[in-house]
Amino acid sequence: MTAQTPGSVWVIGDLQGCLTPLRALLSQPELAQPDSQFWFAGDLVNRGPDSLGTLRHIIGLGARATSILGNHDLHLLAIAAGFRAPSRSDTLQEILSAPDAPDLIDWLRHRPLLHRAQGHIMVHAGIHPDWTLDQAQALAHEVETALRGPRWREALQGIYGNEPLRWHDTLSGDLRLRVIVNVLTRMRMCTPEGALNFKHKGAPDPTSALQPWFDLPAAAPRNETIVFGHWSTLGLMVRADAICLDTGCVWGRALTALRLQDHHIVRQPCVGGAAHAHDVGSRASR
Numbered sequence: 001m002t003a004q005t006p007g008s009v010w011v012i013g014d015l016q017g018c019l020t021p022l023r024a025l026l027s028q029p030e031l032a033q034p035d036s037q038f039w040f041a042g043d044l045v046n047r048g049p050d051s052l053g054t055l056r057h058i059i060g061l062g063a064r065a066t067s068i069l070g071n072h073d074l075h076l077l078a079i080a081a082g083f084r085a086p087s088r089s090d091t092l093q094e095i096l097s098a099p100d101a102p103d104l105i106d107w108l109r110h111r112p113l114l115h116r117a118q119g120h121i122m123v124h125a126g127i128h129p130d131w132t133l134d135q136a137q138a139l140a141h142e143v144e145t146a147l148r149g150p151r152w153r154e155a156l157q158g159i160y161g162n163e164p165l166r167w168h169d170t171l172s173g174d175l176r177l178r179v180i181v182n183v184l185t186r187m188r189m190c191t192p193e194g195a196l197n198f199k200h201k202g203a204p205d206p207t208s209a210l211q212p213w214f215d216l217p218a219a220a221p222r223n224e225t226i227v228f229g230h231w232s233t234l235g236l237m238v239r240a241d242a243i244c245l246d247t248g249c250v251w252g253r254a255l256t257a258l259r260l261q262d263h264h265i266v267r268q269p270c271v272g273g274a275a276h277a278h279d280v281g282s283r284a285s286r
């Protein structure tokens with residue numbers, strides 16, 4: 001592609017507080033167009049050097065930015081809600097101590113879990129193979145409604161937990177929302193029957209009985225491309241049906257943007273996150 005498409009939409013992978021690489025990426029000539037739009041695949045904050053600045057920067061993009069919730073963003077909400085304690089590797093205190101913390105938390109809990117436009121569906125982790133895309137959108141909305149309501153703290157508390165590992169249409173209450181959130185924000189590998197597995201966090205292992213969620217046969221045909229992050233050990237993957245954009249910026253690798261219109265890729269090396277490079281290959285939160 002030689003010419004910049006007017007009104008390009010750029011989907012950007014997990015930031016995790018990497019503000020310096022984000023600024024550098026947005027300054028690259030292809031992205032720095034006045035009519036560019038930006039989609040962020042969740043995990044805006046945590047583990048990186050400047051979660052507060054990253055959050056404020058994205059809020060400052062106003063209507064040009066669309067962000068969805070990732071597991072680290074929900075973790076921040078859970079700490080702000082008072083029922084989870086920060087872990088040693090968290091870098092969220094600067095947000096919680098900020099004078100505008102209530103506004104930042106309110107902004108965050110009003111973000112969607114799924115964004116669908118122009119033949120693409122963006123989620124942080126994935127969409128369960130048993131779900132149609134319409135169903136995924138409706139299920140995400142159930143959680144969004146709970147998080148936006150006055151009892152959002154209680155709703156979020158009920159969402160925390162690994163069980164049940166299997167989705168059933170008949171699930172209700174906390175357990176229903178929990179599986180929806182776990183699929184949309186934490187899923188990587190599944191059993192062939194579609195049960196979630198939270199232990200395998202590395203790259204897909206062809207010798208394992210577990211399979212990446214996007215390789216399980218979908219119950220209904222899908223004509224849209226699912227764009228996701230969350231899986232830095234998978235890294236950049238661009239297929240017609242599924243695109244992963246988590247290229248491990250916080251682990252000292254790179255930030256990746258993909259232009260929705262033609263799947264053109266722009267990379268920004270991430271040096272700012274190298275302070276946390278000792279965590280390379282270690283567990284992601286939750």
Ligand SMILES: [Mn+2]
Pocket residue numbers: 043070071072124185229230231284
């Ligand atoms: Mn994540």
